[in-house]
Amino acid sequence: DGGITQSPKYLFRKEGQNVTLSCEQNLNHDAMYWYRQDPGQGLRLIYYSQIVNDFQKGDIAEGYSVSREKKESFPLTVTSAQKNPTAFYLCASSTLAGAREQFFGPGTRLTVL
Amino acid sequence: DQQVKQNSPSLSVQEGRISILNCDYTNSMFDYFLWYKKYPAEGPTFLISISSIKDKNEDGRFTVFLNKSAKHLSLHIVPSQPGDSAVYFCAASAERGGADGLTFGKGTHLIIQP
Numbered sequence A: 001d002g003g004i005t006q007s008p009k010y011l012f013r014k015e016g017q018n019v020t021l022s023c024e025q026n027l028n029h030d031a032m033y034w035y036r037q038d039p040g041q042g043l044r045l046i047y048y049s050q051i052v053n054d055f056q057k058g059d060i061a062e063g064y065s066v067s068r069e070k071k072e073s074f075p076l077t078v079t080s081a082q083k084n085p086t087a088f089y090l091c092a093s094s095t096l097a098g099a100r101e102q103f104f105g106p107g108t109r110l111t112v113l
Numbered sequence B: 001d002q003q004v005k006q007n008s009p010s011l012s013v014q015e016g017r018i019s020i021l022n023c024d025y026t027n028s029m030f031d032y033f034l035w036y037k038k039y040p041a042e043g044p045t046f047l048i049s050i051s052s053i054k055d056k057n058e059d060g061r062f063t064v065f066l067n068k069s070a071k072h073l074s075l076h077i078v079p080s081q082p083g084d085s086a087v088y089f090c091a092a093s094a095e096r097g098g099a100d101g102l103t104f105g106k107g108t109h110l111i112i113q114p
Helices: none
Strands: A004-007 A010-013 A019-025 A031-037 A043-051 A054-057 A064-066 A076-078 A087-094 A108-112 B010-014 B019-025 B030-038 B045-051 B056-059 B062-067 B072-077 B086-094 B108-113
Touching (some): A010 A019, A019 A031, A076 A087, B010 B019, B019 B086, B030 B062, B045 B056, B045 B072
Antiparallel strands (some): A043 A054, A087 A108, B056 B062, B062 B072
């Protein structure tokens, strides 16, 4: 049963701490993405990766970091430099050729206390 | 500067009638458009897409229309069903030789009333 998993579903962090959000896919997709959603807002692109060991900044990359050591995994670290980290974080993946539909995971709700 | 705009935050439609969700874009480089459906605290689910070389794409109850000259697209759902109640996002992509992410609108909350 192919899909994208994100863990944990809910995450709480104290101000000033770094936290890493997990994203794994078994769809054999080359490209992976991280988006952030705030209330009343659309999804905004944080980082994306088209191939292992390579990634690009999206529209709101400041205060975030990523790695892509394996095709299946694309973890996102929310650093203490991110000024407003409380949000709903969504991971997605897609193929590189043909249609550009992105498939999304269930999301992680991060709350900074 | 919003490149993809959904100007109706919410829309209420009676069950069985047609739902029409609208989306406007400003970037003329966009050549592929998608609609996603999202329930609270879940990831978006892909619904339907359209390439800029077409003006219509249909899949069951869902039809997307694209008017390139007006930079406008719309999603028609007919007949509307209670399970269609969700937030619908319009998204766009520009051809840059690679998968570099989608640009989303802010979404329209569709409410289907019995």
